[in-house]
Amino acid sequence: MVGFEIAGGGPLEADLRREWVLTNGIGGYAGGSVTGALNRTHQGYLIASLHPPVERYIALTKTEERVIANDCITELSASVHMKDGRETACEGNLYMKSFLSDGAVTFRYEVGSLRIRKTVALGYGENKCAILYRIENLGDAAKFIVTPLFNWREHSTPHTGETVCAVLPESCAKLSCSEESGGTVTVVPDAPQKAQVKFAFSRGKVQERTEKYDIGICLKTETDNEAEGLDCAFKPYDIVLEVGTGESKVLGCICDVITADSETAAASGKPEDADTAAEAQEIINNARERAGELADRACRDAEAFPGHKHILSSPADVSDRMLFEALVQAADNFIAYRSSTGLSTVLAGLPWFTDWGRDTMIAFTGLTLVTGRFDDARAILATFAQYVKDGLVPNMFPDDGQEPLYNTADASLWYFYAVYKYLEYTASDENESASAREFVKREIWPCLKQIINGYKNGTHFSIGMDTDGLVRAGGGFDQVTWMDVRVGDWVATPRHGKPVEINALWYNALKIAEKLASDYGDPDAAEYGALADRVKQSFRERFWFEDGGYLFDVIDCDADSIPEKRELTEEGDRLAEAFNRAAGHGSDPRIRPNQIYAVSLPFALLDPEQERRVVDIVQEKLYAECGLRSLDPDDPDYHPIYLGSLEKRDHAYHQGTAWGFLLGGFITAYVKTHGAGETARFEAADLIKPVKAHLFGNCIGSVCEIFDGDAPHNGRGCYAQAWSVGELLRCLYEDIKIL
Numbered sequence: 001m002v003g004f005e006i007a008g009g010g011p012l013e014a015d016l017r018r019e020w021v022l023t024n025g026i027g028g029y030a031g032g033s034v035t036g037a038l039n040r041t042h043q044g045y046l047i048a049s050l051h052p053p054v055e056r057y058i059a060l061t062k063t064e065e066r067v068i069a070n071d072c073i074t075e076l077s078a079s080v081h082m083k084d085g086r087e088t089a090c091e092g093n094l095y096m097k098s099f100l101s102d103g104a105v106t107f108r109y110e111v112g113s114l115r116i117r118k119t120v121a122l123g124y125g126e127n128k129c130a131i132l133y134r135i136e137n138l139g140d141a142a143k144f145i146v147t148p149l150f151n152w153r154e155h156s157t158p159h160t161g162e163t164v165c166a167v168l169p170e171s172c173a174k175l176s177c178s179e180e181s182g183g184t185v186t187v188v189p190d191a192p193q194k195a196q197v198k199f200a201f202s203r204g205k206v207q208e209r210t211e212k213y214d215i216g217i218c219l220k221t222e223t224d225n226e227a228e229g230l231d232c233a234f235k236p237y238d239i240v241l242e243v244g245t246g247e248s249k250v251l252g253c254i255c256d257v258i259t260a261d262s263e264t265a266a267a268s269g270k271p272e273d274a275d276t277a278a279e280a281q282e283i284i285n286n287a288r289e290r291a292g293e294l295a296d297r298a299c300r301d302a303e304a305f306p307g308h309k310h311i312l313s314s315p316a317d318v319s320d321r322m323l324f325e326a327l328v329q330a331a332d333n334f335i336a337y338r339s340s341t342g343l344s345t346v347l348a349g350l351p352w353f354t355d356w357g358r359d360t361m362i363a364f365t366g367l368t369l370v371t372g373r374f375d376d377a378r379a380i381l382a383t384f385a386q387y388v389k390d391g392l393v394p395n396m397f398p399d400d401g402q403e404p405l406y407n408t409a410d411a412s413l414w415y416f417y418a419v420y421k422y423l424e425y426t427a428s429d430e431n432e433s434a435s436a437r438e439f440v441k442r443e444i445w446p447c448l449k450q451i452i453n454g455y456k457n458g459t460h461f462s463i464g465m466d467t468d469g470l471v472r473a474g475g476g477f478d479q480v481t482w483m484d485v486r487v488g489d490w491v492a493t494p495r496h497g498k499p500v501e502i503n504a505l506w507y508n509a510l511k512i513a514e515k516l517a518s519d520y521g522d523p524d525a526a527e528y529g530a531l532a533d534r535v536k537q538s539f540r541e542r543f544w545f546e547d548g549g550y551l552f553d554v555i556d557c558d559a560d561s562i563p564e565k566r567e568l569t570e571e572g573d574r575l576a577e578a579f580n581r582a583a584g585h586g587s588d589p590r591i592r593p594n595q596i597y598a599v600s601l602p603f604a605l606l607d608p609e610q611e612r613r614v615v616d617i618v619q620e621k622l623y624a625e626c627g628l629r630s631l632d633p634d635d636p637d638y639h640p641i642y643l644g645s646l647e648k649r650d651h652a653y654h655q656g657t658a659w660g661f662l663l664g665g666f667i668t669a670y671v672k673t674h675g676a677g678e679t680a681r682f683e684a685a686d687l688i689k690p691v692k693a694h695l696f697g698n699c700i701g702s703v704c705e706i707f708d709g710d711a712p713h714n715g716r717g718c719y720a721q722a723w724s725v726g727e728l729l730r731c732l733y734e735d736i737k738i739l
Contacts, residue, residue, distance in 0.1 A: 003102030027053025113139025252277025349718030366726030391454015497557030664727025
């Protein structure tokens with residue numbers, strides 16, 4: 001397994017936006033910065049999912065620590081607060097020697113003669129957090145004090161001073177304890193969820209605090225985005241541990257969220273005299289072992305991956321194989337249990353996204369098949385099969401438990417790709433192959449046929465086949481491709497018409513349907529094949545922009561939605577003339593990354609020379625190290641930085657921002673068009689080298705959703721994104737062939 005170690009002791013600002021995340025497999029998670037401070041609304045040590053994987057509530061914000069020795073108080077906590085209109089920082093991180101992420105997270109401190117290790121982990125499959133302290137005192141007697149900060153709020157909605165007092169009044173906390181065996185703080189929020197937060201600790205005296213509320217916690221990533229970025233928490237007690245000269249002590253803490261559904265199980269599952277420190281250690285061990293086991297399962301070369309831990313402390317340490325292993329561990333953060341189906345699903349991104357159809361199907365191959373998680377793959381396909389409606393796979397499952405939303409033209413077509421890959425990967429496994437084929441024929445094939453019929457005959461959101469065999473999608477304010485931003489009545493990327501990637505996917509869906517129908521003896525096989533041939537012919541005739549040497553992004557669209565191109569050089573003048581002529585006829589010639597899927601998908605639409613030209617223009621104009629830009633930097637609408645208010649960010653989201661998931665399709669297309677040999681694989685490996693540095697830059701060990709279009713391409717959006725991780729895993733395995 002791979003662990004990531006970061007040196008500590010620097011200024012708070014230097015590392016405040018370097019983050020970590022842990023997940024529990026049911027939608028709950030934990031996160032913070034490597035400094036120990038929090039910098040987002042969606043961060044804390046225990047964010048519980050009350051109805052997996054949704055209804056997520058922050059229960060334990062964090063624990064803070066301080067040391068009293070020789071009448072000197074040393075704060076180990078790191079935080080930023082807003083007081084009287086000014087920011088004030090507590091820089092306990094200056095005493096931090098290192099941060100380690102290895103399935104759990106460990107902060108190591110040194111204060112005078114005290115050596116302190118604090119490790120945090122989540123219990124898999126339950127809303128439970130373990131915190132374990134190991135304190136070694138080489139000098140004079142000292143006191144080590146831990147303060148738990150409780151909370152109860154929906155994970156995207158911060159508290160004010162007024163709301164925290166209303167939801168967590170002083171009377172909501174009850175204490176039961178003894179000096180010998182620790183005790184338990186029980187917090188019962190005044191909230192509709194009828195939940196309890198139980199915080200058990202293995203030893204120490206308890207002191208009631210005078211100041212019971214932490215007001216004005218400043219979350220710097222939120223203020224970067226022009227939000228108020230303030231939160232509050234409830235801290236009724238301190239836990240005080242005496243550490244004598246030469247003593248070493250262990251303090252274990254367990255935080256549980258108990259609901260009506262879990263109360264009986266919790267009461268019967270833990271004996272009265274349970275050793276809290278031992279339980280915390282067991283949770284930590286299990287988390288680390290899980291990370292290692294997942295990596296071992298995915299790594300076929302046993303000699304190269306002997307099962308020991310690799311601690312990486314810089315990008316220079318990261319080989320391609322270590323990158324693969326790290327991404328396998330990161331992949332586990334996105335696969336979660338969905339209680340409404342009793343099956344696995346994929347969370348699109350951390351910390352705020354739930355399961356999205358499009359993201360799931362794009363991430364599917366890397367997250368589940370490359371990693372050898374075939375049971376999860378089958379469960380995910382079955383989950384979405386239950387919700388296919390009128391030929392559409394859900395776009396998303398809302399966080400509030402409402403019915404799924406279906407406003408997407410590509411999720412259903414990516415579903416074909418996921419099924420195709422599932423059958424391809426399981427074909428080489430004797431134990432999986434026969435059952436996989438039977439599963440798809442019995443449970444998935446009827447859904448695939450429904451999707452084909454829906455697109456042929458027309459379905460919701462103006463999705464349907466035109467007379468040329470190509471698919472038209474979207475209209476009005478409906479944004480049904482992945483470029484889907486709308487700000488009020490303003491549509492950022494109006495792609496109504498026939499988008500290029502939708503029709504590349506449509507052709508591939510028809511070819512996959514033809515193959516499956518032939519295998520199953522379905523008489524519709526010939527019809528699917530004939531329609532695929534018509535789509536291919538129309539695609540070649542209508543999407544190729546000869547003057548530019550690439551593919552139109554959308555055809556048969558509203559000409560008014562396409563801006564004129566700036567004229568820069570004599571060659572630019574000629575190209576601008578062709579650009580404006582095409583735009584006037586409803587073909588959008590702006591250079592966007594969507595065309596890469598006409599090259600990277602399994603069934604080819606273009607001739608080899610056209611494919612090479614597409615890859616070349618995408619590399620020249622859109623490649624941005626950890627992703628592809630969503631728009632040509634020479635375009636007048638290009639926005640280089642994704643930062644500021646939501647409206648400012650929405651203007652940039654698909655108008656220049658680089659997207660991590662697009663790198664996978666680009667690498668596949670690059671290797672394909674450069675001979676698919678050893679040289680092409682080495683060159684492709686060079687193209688993803690920046691990802692190795694990124695593993696240390698934003699969310700440690702994972703890959704962001706998006707990046708600034710301009711250098712230095714800072715990571716933005718979700719700090720860990722399923723399709724960014726999944727597509728990198730897929731191209732490492734399939735194209736670069738690191739195993």
